[in-house]
Amino acid sequence: MAVLFRSSSSDNAQRWREALAREMPELEFRVWPVIGDPAEIEFALVWHPQPGLLASLPNLRLIASLGAGVDHILSDPELPRHVPLVRLVDPYMTVAMSEYVLMQVLRLHRHEPDYAAQQRAGIWRELPQSNASERRVGILGLGELGRDAAVKLRALGFDVAGWSRTAKSVEGVASFHGADGLGAFLARSEILVCLLPLTSETENILNREIFARLPRGAALVNAARGGHLAEADLIPALDSGQLSWAVLDVFRDEPLPAGHPFWRHERILMTPHVAAATNPPTAARVVADNFRRCREGRTLLNVVDYEAGY
């Protein structure tokens, strides 16, 4: 039996082949588009598979996402929903995401982008500065990633709140949930960090109305999915001063097309979807664990709820 691998970057395939071979040497590794006999494909390990690909595999027993999210798989209208789908929850990636979030929150808290602009302009000027304990950070999403980031921001002394669809509790973090809790959460978030899964409910959640409910001059960090941001609403919010900065790691179209106004806006700080890249050596262990569980009929880990969409 074989695993069908499909990722967005070809250099990844070799690293995954080696890493997975260390875990399950008996498993044949086929890299799309070379599928061979579709009936021999037992597992799929994929990022953004084209519509219909997974439905064409008659003996598929498990679909594993190459990332923490699964929106890129659920968007397939022909997705075989009788086959279980698992998210990739790799502690290595969680650490990477928290590093990214901490770095960006610290930069915004410490006015680093302002100081960089001052350096370019030859200006020596100290800006008013509070300590982390006086800075209110809000995390949208308290799943694996949001929870880890919240705990680490709290450990640095930030005044952290979190918002999630259903009630969750994280020690030392003010927790809000549901539509009813969103207003109070936003009203206190000087730095808003999005770590939500992308679902029909959260698409475009970062929009003009949400920005208007933040304190004036708040900053935004989106490290989740480009689809969370209503793109047309961002630049007006920055230009009016309602938002001071936007840090974006993810975009609706990736790579971000040349000429897109985000590239050149002086209050948009972007990175090319690097907050938490998949790391084959550690991720292969997590993936192989689920493959083995599937074969042995044991409980799968991090199974997606097709209803909830994550």
Place this chain on the structure above:
Amino acid sequence: MAVLFRSSSSDNAQRWREALAREMPELEFRVWPVIGDPAEIEFALVWHPQPGLLASLPNLRLIASLGAGVDHILSDPELPRHVPLVRLVDPYMTVAMSEYVLMQVLRLHRHEPDYAAQQRAGIWRELPQSNASERRVGILGLGELGRDAAVKLRALGFDVAGWSRTAKSVEGVASFHGADGLGAFLARSEILVCLLPLTSETENILNREIFARLPRGAALVNAARGGHLAEADLIPALDSGQLSWAVLDVFRDEPLPAGHPFWRHERILMTPHVAAATNPPTAARVVADNFRRCREGRTLLNVVDYEAGY
């Protein structure tokens, strides 16, 4: 009796007057150059006092620095060394310094300056990325500030070492000391952070020979004093690729003079001495505690050893 206050910025005086009045309402607050009767000055609370000022105060009982360092006071050749001198050790400032160090180490670790350059050039390219546990950070100086930064970097998973003049131990941090320990410490420091006191021994410690002993492409963060850096050695080290980036918060002349080459160098990231600004509301409590100890003949805290120079 009165305290003589002298800082580098006039807006600070009013904040200090109010903060110290809350702690010691009976203490008259005189702002240099208005000294009044020099015989009435019991305490000096100063930053970079001009040579001879402190020697002109016949009844001076205690000199308190407005910062964590005292090099700006010890440089006075007429300094009355029979009067005790105390450093300002304010937990609020320690937190601020660690925020700054963490922010800069995370930026360098996560290639943030490279991504910023890529954004300006319209380039979408992912760079190889390791986790914090695979990144070796070296802290020069394990005093109050170095120790706090080391512990917090360790908590984020970084592989941290520290170097100090005399042996010190910090849990989870590889500790090196003295001239004998410097080589091994430098050889492992991919990101070198200077938090040393400025003394005759540490002046110009950040020089060509030290840079040559770091791994090629190492990055430097100087958040201590401008005098630690041999300025003429920095740009050649950056231009040759021996150093990848230098983050500088402090300079020999502050404000950094217009036209100084550091302003425009593309691999120098500067901030205007803001890593750990004195915060009067919290610092006044620390200062007042020492003033009261002095009056009551109790042990002073954070007394400077005039021999060691810190």
